[in-house]
Amino acid sequence: MLKEVHDIVIIGGGPAGLAAAVAARKAGVQDILILERDSSLGGILNQCIHNGFGLHTFKEELTGPEYASRYIAMVEEEKIPYRLNTMVIDINENREVTVISRENGMETIQAGAVILAMGCRERPRGALNIPGYRPAGIYSAGTAQRLMNIEGLSVGKEVVILGSGDIGLIMARRMTLEGAKVKVVAELMPYSGGLKRNIVQCLNDYGIPLKLSHTVVDIQGKERVTGITLAEVGPDRKPIPGTEEHYSCDTLLLSVGLIPENELTRGAGVEMNRVTSGPNVNDQLETSAEGIFACGNVLHVHDLVDYVSEEATLAGTNAAAYVQNRRSEGEAHPVTLKAENGIRYTVPQTIDMEHMNDKVVVRFRVADVYKDRYVSVYFDGERVAHRKKKVLAPGEMEQVILKKEELQKYPDLKEIVFCTEVE
Amino acid sequence: MEKRELICIGCPLGCPVTVTMDKETITVTGNTCKRGEDYAKKEVTNPTRIVTSSVRVNGGELAMVSVKTKEDIPKGKIFDCMAEIRSAAVEAPVCIGDVIIENCAGTGVSIVATKNVNRGKA
Numbered sequence: 047m048l049k050e051v052h053d054i055v056i057i058g059g060g061p062a063g064l065a066a067a068v069a070a071r072k073a074g075v076q077d078i079l080i081l082e083r084d085s086s087l088g089g090i091l092n093q094c095i096h097n098g099f100g101l102h103t104f105k106e107e108l109t110g111p112e113y114a115s116r117y118i119a120m121v122e123e124e125k126i127p128y129r130l131n132t133m134v135i136d137i138n139e140n141r142e143v144t145v146i147s148r149e150n151g152m153e154t155i156q157a158g159a160v161i162l163a164m165g166c167r168e169r170p171r172g173a174l175n176i177p178g179y180r181p182a183g184i185y186s187a188g189t190a191q192r193l194m195n196i197e198g199l200s201v202g203k204e205v206v207i208l209g210s211g212d213i214g215l216i217m218a219r220r221m222t223l224e225g226a227k228v229k230v231v232a233e234l235m236p237y238s239g240g241l242k243r244n245i246v247q248c249l250n251d252y253g254i255p256l257k258l259s260h261t262v263v264d265i266q267g268k269e270r271v272t273g274i275t276l277a278e279v280g281p282d283r284k285p286i287p288g289t290e291e292h293y294s295c296d297t298l299l300l301s302v303g304l305i306p307e308n309e310l311t312r313g314a315g316v317e318m319n320r321v322t323s324g325p326n327v328n329d330q331l332e333t334s335a336e337g338i339f340a341c342g343n344v345l346h347v348h349d350l351v352d353y354v355s356e357e358a359t360l361a362g363t364n365a366a367a368y369v370q371n372r373r374s375e376g377e378a379h380p381v382t383l384k385a386e387n388g389i390r391y392t393v394p395q396t397i398d399m400e401h402m403n404d405k406v407v408v409r410f411r412v413a414d415v416y417k418d419r420y421v422s423v424y425f426d427g428e429r430v431a432h433r434k435k436k437v438l439a440p441g442e443m444e445q446v447i448l449k450k451e452e453l454q455k456y457p458d459l460k461e462i463v464f465c466t467e468v469e
Numbered sequence: 470m471e472k473r474e475l476i477c478i479g480c481p482l483g484c485p486v487t488v489t490m491d492k493e494t495i496t497v498t499g500n501t502c503k504r505g506e507d508y509a510k511k512e513v514t515n516p517t518r519i520v521t522s523s524v525r526v527n528g529g530e531l532a533m534v535s536v537k538t539k540e541d542i543p544k545g546k547i548f549d550c551m552a553e554i555r556s557a558a559v560e561a562p563v564c565i566g567d568v569i570i571e572n573c574a575g576t577g578v579s580i581v582a583t584k585n586v587n588r589g590k591a
Binding site: 092095096097107108109110111112115194195196197198220223224225242243245246247250251436437 | 475501520531533537544547548565
């Protein structure tokens with residue numbers, strides 16, 4: 047059987063895949079193919095109809111569909127081919143991509159380079175172990191968002207939301223605007239997982255209470271949700287007896303975290319990271335499998351789409367250099383990046399000092415809410431950066447830029463540690 | 470004299486801001502930049518928001534088209550605008566920027582489409 051061959055195959059036509067494709071084309075790669083399982087490009091942005099996107103990328107405030115349309119227009123203008131309703135079911139370490147579609151059945155595509163841009167999905171109810179029946183009326187926040195904004199369906203009238211992730215906050219406002227009564231947003235942690243401005247604009251504006259250190263301990267109703275029981279949790283995150291409160295409602299939305307969608311990545315035998323649930327990558331955003339790159343929410347969950355576009359542009363540019371054999375020769379000098387003391391992870395996880403770009407953006411998230419703390423960087427035990435931050439919060443991604451010239455002052459550099467410090 | 474505690478939404482920092490209002494003067498403290506002062510002053514005198522929603526499409530490839538107020542509208546008008554948005558419907562095709570409702574709820578601001586929806590079967 048004659049196998050289809052393409053220089054760069056991009057898995058996913060959301061914000062990451064689109065930006066990666068445009069960047070690869072601008073770097074001179076003609077033969078690119080985007081594979082998208084949905085019936086349109088744009089990914090999750092199509093249902094994120096609220097505004098606040100693009101302040102960094104386009105210097106104006108756009109809604110999700112508008113942001114997506116800008117990148118779709120670039121892909122169309124560059125005449126980059128894409129296939130819709132096409133699902134990738136396997137990738138192997140030789141970069142053979144197996145796809146299925148209604149039109150063509152099963153096919154295998156040989157890719158010169160693969161860019162993983164599959165995004166993430168919501169943590170489902172099953173992962174939470176909430177006791178109670180399994181009636182209708184329990185949705186992940188993103189599912190409710192799709193039903194309302196794309197399919198035009200009504201989701202519920204009296205709503206409780208568990209989890210204060212951004213999608214949950216956005217949906218609290220959205221459902222209120224559509225005439226529903228959102229009674230409370232409960233958050234297990236003592237801080238919100240969402241952006242502060244979303245708490246102001248989505249909850250405070252509409253008088254929706256946010257109960258921190260609270261969780262759902264019971265769901266009532268057999269056919270449809272009729273109510274839930276909320277309880278306060280202690281520092282061990284276990285419910286405190288006697289604090290139970292009943293709320294009648296017909297709908298429970300869950301906004302309890304996002305998980306990078308990496309079944310294909312694991313299938314390709316790529317080395318994974320336990321904290322991000324994404325692949326480990328080097329400064330080129332290349333995984334442990336040569337020629338397989340990753341960007342966007344499949345790599346680690348982002349707070350702003352603008353950073354996804356930026357990261358994907360880098361992955362597209364680097365994948366182009368790989369297929370054009372433009373990568374410079376010379377022995378690699380790998381440096382390990384480690385996250386410690388309040389910093390949960392870094393992306394990338396390694397830097398090749400020999401081949402790195404002049405600047406590498408290291409992105410990370412912190413483990414807790416910190417005030418007036420320093421973010422410090424150590425090169426083999428020597429502190430080289432020490433920057434005070436007024437506020438650090440787990441819901442917001444942070445970054446530090448490393449310069450090649452600074453790394454090269456340490457010719458034997460082996461390890462870079464990122465940590466927070468009180469002073 | 471009236472005091473109000475706000476959280477600035479100008480950037481992800483989210484500074485806690487205190488606004489003190491006299492008959493004539495408004496003083497802002499707690500902000501760390503000029504944007505915080507501007508936001509707080511507007512928030513206590515004439516708070517505004519961009520409203521986003523979706524409108525039913527007839528004969529389109531999608532059932533709904535996403536929309537927004539072309540500019541920010543007074544906060545107090547949000548639900549009046551929503552009432553008009555919720556009862557509106559448009560015929561496909563719709564393009565980004567198309568005016569769906571003119572002068573929504575007497576605000577002088579139009580509701581515009583934020584998505585392209587071609588003709589087709591939803």
